[in-house]
Amino acid sequence: KRSGNIVYFKVNGDSMEPDIKNGSYVLIKEGIMPEQGQEGVFVLEDEWFVKTYRKIGDTIILSSLNRSYRDIEIELNDGVNFRCIGKVAGVFNFY
Numbered sequence: 001k002r003s004g005n006i007v008y009f010k011v012n013g014d015s016m017e018p019d020i021k022n023g024s025y026v027l028i029k030e031g032i033m034p035e036q037g038q039e040g041v042f043v044l045e046d047e048w049f050v051k052t053y054r055k056i057g058d059t060i061i062l063s064s065l066n067r068s069y070r071d072i073e074i075e076l077n078d079g080v081n082f083r084c085i086g087k088v089a090g091v092f093n094f095y
Helices: none
Strands: 006-010 025-030 039-044 047-056 059-063 072-075 082-092
Touching: 006 082, 025 039, 047 082
Parallel strands: none
Antiparallel strands: 006 025, 025 082, 039 047, 039 082, 047 059, 059 072
16 A cells, blocks of 8 residues: 555564564664665565565675574575565564
């Protein structure tokens, strides 16, 4: 859903638990790239992710808070379909 420069999404999955739970809603500042160590919403090859953002040189690393998940490493020079939707501005956990 959209309201000005803020959009929100319902989270499906447990990769960002315990902070962002399955079924939570995240508020996104659309078009704002997160800084190192901040959460954002990203699209990689048509798959959507809420992850912690880091960049080292030409490599972007998307990390989960749940340590059961591996980091996603993206080499920007590889021509992958990657984009940032925006920075997480808030989380609504209803349970």
